[in-house]
Amino acid sequence: MTEPPVLSVKDLSITYRTGKRSHVTAASDINFDLYPGQSMALVGESGCGKTTLGLGLLRLLPRLGETPTGEIVYRQKNGENVDILSLNKEDLRRFRWSEAAMVFQGAMNAFNPVLRIGRHFSDTLKAHAPDGAPYTSAEIEERASDLLRMVRLEPGRVLPSFPHELSGGMKQRVMIALALALNPQVLVLDEPTTALDILTQRSIVEQLHQLRADLGFAMIFITHDLGLAAELADRVSTMYAGRIIESGTAADIFYRPKHPYTAGLINAVPPVIGDLPELASIPGSPPSLATLPSGCAFNPRCEYATDECRDGLVPLTDLTARPNGMSHTVACLHADQVTYSRKVVAGNV
DSSP: OOOOOSEEEEEEEEEEEOSSSOEEEEEEEEEEEEOTTOEEEEEOSTTSSHHHHHHHHTTOOOTTEEEEEEEEEEEOTTSOEEEGGGOOHHHHHHHHHHTEEEEOSOGGGSSOTTSOHHHHHHHHHHHHOGGGOOOOHHHHHHHHHHHHHHTTOOHHHHTTOOGGGSOHHHHHHHHHHHHTTTOOSEEEEESTTTTOOHHHHHHHHHHHHHHHHHHOOEEEEEOSOHHHHHHHOSEEEEEETTEEEEEEEHHHHHHSOOSHHHHHHHHTSOOSSSSOOOOOOOSSOOOOTTSOOSSSTTGGGOTTOOGGGGTSOOOOEESSOOSTTOOOEEOOTTGGGOOOOOOOOSTTO
C-alpha cells in the first residue's frame, strides 16, 4: 500500500502587496505532493519564485506577502491532516520545528550575534517543543551535543561560542543541526551551500545524504546549482516566472528534459568530467513578475515559440503517470520537439 504524502500543495498562489490596491503574483498554480523520505529540488534563475515558495510553505513570508488561494495540507506525526494556511498563531508556532523546519539562506546572518550557540538551541527547544514539554538544562545540552556530533562538530567547541567565532561552514552545519532539533518530518533548505568553498560544500552534501538516510525526513531544497540538485534530489522541479514548468525524477530532468527552459539551464552549465562541450546561454532575461508576457511566460526567449504559445497559460501535462509524485510533467506545447543529448554524471543520475 502506498504511503500518503507528508505534504500536499494544491493550487497555491503567493502575492506581494505593492500598494493599497495593487499586488504582484510571485508564485501561482503550484501543485505537488511530497512523500515521506523524498528529496525535492526547486531549480531556476534568481527571481523565479523559489525562495518565496519555500517561505510560503511554512508561512514565513515577509509582512507584505499573502497566500490568496490554495492549500498546503500536511500530514502530522500523529497521522492527522492539517492545512498549514488555517493554523492559528499558537498552533503555527508548535508546528514549526517539531513538524517542519527551515534552513535559511545565508548562515552568516541567520543567528542572533549576541547569543551563544548553546542559547540558540535552548531557546528553540523551549519555544517549539510540542505540548509545551519542558526541557531541563541538562537535557538541552545533551540534545544539542548529540545534534552537533551528527553534523561532525565538537560540542565543547561550538556550544559556548558566539556565531562570529565560527567559520561559514561550521555555521551552516549548526543551522542544519538546529533545524533537526525536534525531529521534523519535512526540512526546507534555501541554498544550503551558498558562499561555501568547494570542500565544505562536499561535506555539507555528504552530511545531508547521511542525515536523511538516518532520520528519514523529507526534504525540499532550493538551489540554482544544478550539480547539487543532481546530487541530492529524487525529484527536480524547474520554476520560471513563479510557476513550476517541469517536474520529474533527477534522471528525467538531466537526461530527458522536455521544457526548452530546463534544457537551456543544463546546456549553460559546464560538465565536471569529459571534454568541454559548447555552452549555450539562454537569450534574454527573466520577465518582471509585474508585467508577465501573455501565454507561456518563457515564449519571448524560446526558439520553439509559436502564436499558440502566446494565447494562454500552458498547463502541466503528465508524460508518464508514475506513482508517488514521480511523474514527468511539463508545461510546454512543443515538448515533443525538445531534443537533448548532453550527458550528466552526478549523484542520483
